[in-house]
Amino acid sequence: MSNRQLKTCVITGAAGGIGRALADEFHRAGYEVIATDRVTRPEYLSCDHYLQIDLASLVEDEAYAKNTFARIREFLGGRGLNALVNNAAIQILGGADSLTREDWRQTLDVNLVAPFLVTQALLHELESVEGSVVNISSIHARVTKKNFVAYATSKAALSAMTRALAVDLGPRVRVNAIEPAAIETGMLKAGFEGKPELYRQLEACHPQKRIGQPEEVAHLALAMVKSGMSFLQGACIGIDGGIANRLFDPG
Template sequence: MPADLRAIAREAPARAAFHDAVIGALGAVGLQILVNNAAIQRLAPTGALAIDDWQATQDINVTAPFALTQLFRENLSDAQGCVVNIGSVHAQATKREFVAYATSKAALHGLTRALAVDLGPDIRAVCLAPAAIATPMLADGFAGHEDKLAALGAAHPTGRIGRPEDVADAALFLSSPAAAFASGSTFFLDGGILSRLHDPA
């Protein structure tokens, strides 16, 4: 998927083919909501982070959402649709070795605000920023360290990490008529973690 997204972002034939395939599959329903959810996470301290890993992170996490929004702009405009960018709590508060990922998500939050201004009133743009969610990417990062994964869940005031269904429900709400006045906004689906102070005392 990352390689495909990079091609869609940068190669005109890939962009056109992808657009036609998506719109053709939707048929008369049309495109009303674009959810930009794909992401990669390349972890390394600043001194050891490879530029290729930095660039790949920005390509997938920032450039691809912009390219897809650009690609489907006319379709979304026709439908008075909504772009939902899946950001992250790392745009607000991060950890060591997350410099590439945190930067990309901060940029995605900024992109959301800019798109809301640039595309309104025909298209809304909102950002949904989850904390830890039980995805394959999270599981891979904690492979062999289930105790640390449990501790991460317990650190959230809700007492658990999020479920994919939590994100889906929130994205559905933000893209629905019930949230029609929301644009350029970021909704933190964080289980309360950003409200919790962790200090050495």
């Protein structure tokens, strides 16, 4: 039997639209993929190991977190971790009039505190192989719209945490982020349910005249973790069809 050691990666939110593309991309690139999500393992997922975990429970419950990290280490079997992609997130819509304490707690736990705790727990494994972290942030980290107050705040904090961790951890571990705009996934479509005209307008207002595909985010994530990219540290890279450059002033 071959003694070849595969590169390893952990992906959270792997059952979602972008998560699935990430798992496919890393698997195709020869990584041993440890996929996690709160749902049961979907049949379509390309991964070597699957762990059903709830990141909200991981933040709330230390014993649950300890057990989760032990199970990830079991899959690693003493090997290092080449890539951690913190991809899972929730998007609770609401503005200043409606957001509740619970909305804030859930949003910050899943979108911000969990990526920190997972990164912290796997630091040794990452450092041992000059591994790197990719946080899937959002264009909402920089520009946003009505009713995205909790989500946008959590993503701005995730991008800020990416920069702070890069300073804190460099050169031991690289930490970078991707800030996608509209990507064609369940999360995006849910926001446009029953509004086909709005969806068409969304496509049209991007300079690229379309929204993005999950595979495009996955290609970028893989490129960012490559060993030849070791000067990329604390970068938050937009993949947005150009929309973040566009003013919507009339005239």
